[in-house]
Amino acid sequence: MQQAATEKENYFSAYKLFVRTREGKDPAWLNELRSRAGSRFEALDFPTTRNEEWKYTNVAPILKVPFRQVFDLEPGAVKMAAIEPYTYAESRTSRMVFINGLYAPELSDLSGLPKEIVVTSLAEIPQESNDVARRHLGAYASYEEETFTALNTAVIGDGAFVHIPDGSMVEQSIHLLFVSTAKEPIASHPRVLIVAGKGSIASVIESYVSPGEDIYFNNAVTEVFADENAVLNHYRLQEESERAFHVATTRIHQKRDSNYTSYSISLGGEIVRHNLNAVLDDEHVETTIDGLYVVTGKQHVDNHTTIDHREPFCNSHQVYKGILDGRSRAIFNGKIFVREGAVKTDAHQLNKNLLLSGGATANTKPQLEIFADDVKCSHGATIGQLEDDELFYLASRGINPEMARALLTFGFAEDVISKIKLKSVRERLDRAVLDKLHQSLEIE
Amino acid sequence: MLEIRNLHAVIDGSEILKGLNLTVNAGEIHAIMGPNGSGKSTLAKVLAGHPTYKVTEGEVIYEGRNLLELAPDERAREGVFLAFQYPIEIPGVSNANFLRMAYNEKAKHDGREELDPLEFDDLLKEKMKIVEMDSSFINRSVNEGFSGGEKKRNEILQMAVLEPKLAVLDETDSGLDIDALRVVANGVSTLANKDNAVILVTHYQRLLNYIEPNFVHVLYKGQIVKSGGKELAMELESKGYDWIKPAGAKA
Ligand SMILES: Nc1ncnc2c1ncn2[C@@H]1O[C@H](COP(=O)(O)OP(=O)(O)O)[C@@H](O)[C@H]1O
Ligand SMILES: [Mg+2]
Numbered sequence: 001m002q003q004a005a006t007e008k009e010n011y012f013s014a015y016k017l018f019v020r021t022r023e024g025k026d027p028a029w030l031n032e033l034r035s036r037a038g039s040r041f042e043a044l045d046f047p048t049t050r051n052e053e054w055k056y057t058n059v060a061p062i063l064k065v066p067f068r069q070v071f072d073l074e075p076g077a078v079k080m081a082a083i084e085p086y087t088y089a090e091s092r093t094s095r096m097v098f099i100n101g102l103y104a105p106e107l108s109d110l111s112g113l114p115k116e117i118v119v120t121s122l123a124e125i126p127q128e129s130n131d132v133a134r135r136h137l138g139a140y141a142s143y144e145e146e147t148f149t150a151l152n153t154a155v156i157g158d159g160a161f162v163h164i165p166d167g168s169m170v171e172q173s174i175h176l177l178f179v180s181t182a183k184e185p186i187a188s189h190p191r192v193l194i195v196a197g198k199g200s201i202a203s204v205i206e207s208y209v210s211p212g213e214d215i216y217f218n219n220a221v222t223e224v225f226a227d228e229n230a231v232l233n234h235y236r237l238q239e240e241s242e243r244a245f246h247v248a249t250t251r252i253h254q255k256r257d258s259n260y261t262s263y264s265i266s267l268g269g270e271i272v273r274h275n276l277n278a279v280l281d282d283e284h285v286e287t288t289i290d291g292l293y294v295v296t297g298k299q300h301v302d303n304h305t306t307i308d309h310r311e312p313f314c315n316s317h318q319v320y321k322g323i324l325d326g327r328s329r330a331i332f333n334g335k336i337f338v339r340e341g342a343v344k345t346d347a348h349q350l351n352k353n354l355l356l357s358g359g360a361t362a363n364t365k366p367q368l369e370i371f372a373d374d375v376k377c378s379h380g381a382t383i384g385q386l387e388d389d390e391l392f393y394l395a396s397r398g399i400n401p402e403m404a405r406a407l408l409t410f411g412f413a414e415d416v417i418s419k420i421k422l423k424s425v426r427e428r429l430d431r432a433v434l435d436k437l438h439q440s441l442e443i444e
Numbered sequence: 445m446l447e448i449r450n451l452h453a454v455i456d457g458s459e460i461l462k463g464l465n466l467t468v469n470a471g472e473i474h475a476i477m478g479p480n481g482s483g484k485s486t487l488a489k490v491l492a493g494h495p496t497y498k499v500t501e502g503e504v505i506y507e508g509r510n511l512l513e514l515a516p517d518e519r520a521r522e523g524v525f526l527a528f529q530y531p532i533e534i535p536g537v538s539n540a541n542f543l544r545m546a547y548n549e550k551a552k553h554d555g556r557e558e559l560d561p562l563e564f565d566d567l568l569k570e571k572m573k574i575v576e577m578d579s580s581f582i583n584r585s586v587n588e589g590f591s592g593g594e595k596k597r598n599e600i601l602q603m604a605v606l607e608p609k610l611a612v613l614d615e616t617d618s619g620l621d622i623d624a625l626r627v628v629a630n631g632v633s634t635l636a637n638k639d640n641a642v643i644l645v646t647h648y649q650r651l652l653n654y655i656e657p658n659f660v661h662v663l664y665k666g667q668i669v670k671s672g673g674k675e676l677a678m679e680l681e682s683k684g685y686d687w688i689k690p691a692g693a694k695a
Binding site (some may be wrong): 392397399404407414 | 528
């Protein structure tokens with residue numbers, strides 16, 4: 001207990017210091033939001049493995065590290081060349097770059113976006129967007145009960161604010177690139193708010209990368225609001241250093257007839273926890289929540305998802321696939337709630353894990369809780385190895401065992417990757433997955 | 445080309461092949477017929493090198509070499525091809541990628557030039573004509589969501605691309621409608637020549653209306669108990685298998 005108190009103290013004093021640096025710079029509502037979240041953070045404890053929701057993921061190793069919190073960016077610390085590999089052709093001129101959680105305008109390029117599209121730092125919300133930001137920021141990610149979210153909310157500064165106004169369409173993908181690089185262990189708290197207006201169409205790539213193998217901690221929170229009839233594709237690519245800690249919450253709130261698709265990819269990190277929660281808050285909502293995690297060595301990745309069907313006539317589809325090698329561990333916990341009255345719900349969930357080594361462990365727990373009649377729901381989970389019959393089939397065509405394993409593993413991931421609509425994201429992932437597994441394939 | 449002598453093979457402790465003998469020369473088509481469970485697929489898989497079948501006795505000489513010494517992928521590169529009775533689905537791997545990889549592995553082995561995606565595309569289009577396959581199959585995952593007939597055509601397509609020396613077709617005709625049967629049979633006839641050999645495993649003589657075998661063998665309880673010409677297939681069709689008893693077995 002005593003230990004926990006000092007660990008929290010480190011973050012709490014950083015919060016206090018941060019509040020002072022922001023004095024007089026932000027709208028009153030933002031100061032109040034931070035202050036409410038700060039009080040909750042003070043009152044809450046970090047979760048332990050005694051907490052059912054954190055049973056498999058012990059955050060003590062993260063809290064033990066005396067991370068420094070930075071609120072100022074050293075200009076020119078990161079060169080364009082260093083981040084080039086992490087950029088995407090589809091968003092050359094619609095890219096926002098953050099270094100250790102801080103907005104880096106000199107590495108960003110937003111020149112290709114139509115004027116009405118708002119993509120800015122949360123520290124510089126333009127006057128005309130103030131109301132939208134106020135209404136949505138902190139409205140979905142609960143800082144009341146969740147310690148990490150409370151902490152993130154208490155120090156909201158240079159986050160990303162994306163607002164697609166009603167009826168707008170963005171052709172380019174908007175890329176929010178979070179780069180972590182530090183000579184000493186740093187904690188940062190990336191924050192993203194995406195508001196997709198009525199009938200808008202957009203896609204957003206949110207990626208977390210690090211050029212080195214540094215130790216650092218990212219505590220990220222993303223809120224997504226999809227208004228009536230909005231179409232939003234959201235790609236979340238976590239390619240952190242394998243010594244990084246990554247705790248993240250993604251909250252999605254959908255209105256009538258909206259269509260939201262999420263691809264959540266997790267490749268890096270030593271301890272990774274991602275909570276994703278989608279609320280289908282009106283009729284005729286479409287939600288696709290797909291995921292892929294590839295872990296090796298001693299990596300630990302924990303995906304907790306909740307899909308909350310609150311109203312009738314909504315469809316949700318979820319496929320999460322995992323590839324585990326070495327002594328890695330992956331957890332999938334997927335809840336689907338179908339609330340009273342949410343008739344004609346169509347909800348399908350599948351989690352599949354491929355174990356490439358005897359030392360890897362997967363835990364999977366799909367949960368369906370249905371309180372409505374006349375619904376179509378299914379869920380399933382598998383944990384398995386490469387099939388002998390599949391390997392033999394490839395061998396019988398002259399493909400050597402190493403290539404056969406690579407091809408089948410690639411195929412397993414491709415099931416998710418091939419659905420991604422952005423070509424350069426797809427290609428990057430194909431390569432990243434194979435590299436990660438030290439496999440090579442000549443695939444087009 | 446192939447000489448099987450006194451072959452015994454077991455799976456999960458039970459002996460399935462019990463002293464099988466067979467000789468196949470270049471330019472020949474052999475049909476192997478037999479009731480369900482007689483060991484036809486076992487023979488096919490042993491020749492291809494399936495790891496769960498253990499050879500306990502006998503030998504298999506292929507092109508002057510001990511075939512049983514070679515790993516399954518080596519056998520394939522040496523020109524042995526098995527068209528599976530139940531082809532496997534490989535989600536996420538496109539037919540084009542899969543076939544090109546297989547083609548290039550063999551090309552490398554034979555000292556021929558490997559093909560890049562564009563060059564291979566041309567070759568594949570030619571080969572697809574043989575099996576009357578729609579070009580949409582090129583980019584679909586291997587066998588995924590294919591009908592039974594499409595899977596069998598895909599096996600013949602693979603055979604057409606890889607041009608094996610020894611092709612073993614395990615009931616490629618079973619479950620096919622007349623159209624698909626004609627396509628498969630045409631494919632095999634087109635590919636058979638004086639330098640290669642085909643073993644057709646089947647349990648209907650129907651296929652043999654389209655492909656004329658040089659020899660017909662009856663496989664029964666793990667042994668070849670009778671060999672003959674095409675007329676043997678007719679006889680089996682009319683009389684069934686009951687009149688056949690293993691060589692040396694008491695009547
Ligand atoms: N995995 C297995 N374990 C045990 N017995 C098997 C296995 N696979 C096949 N068999 C048995 O081997 C025998 C021959 O099977 P198979 O070669 O498939 O026959 P066919 O192809 O002629 O119908 C059958 O009796 C079958 O039950
Ligand atoms: Mg069989």
